[in-house]
Amino acid sequence: MKSSLECPLCGAEIGNSEDYCSECGETLKKSDKK
Numbered sequence: 001m002k003s004s005l006e007c008p009l010c011g012a013e014i015g016n017s018e019d020y021c022s023e024c025g026e027t028l029k030k031s032d033k034k
Contacts, residue, residue: 003016007021010026
């Protein structure tokens with residue numbers, strides 16, 4: 001399991017604790033269910 005997310009727009013790796021992509025600025029929609 002990867003500890004990082006991938007931006008759907010630019011494909012950059014993003015930290016799991018990030019809410020947006022530092023490369024293109026795209027806001028990530030998280031589907032985490034707790």
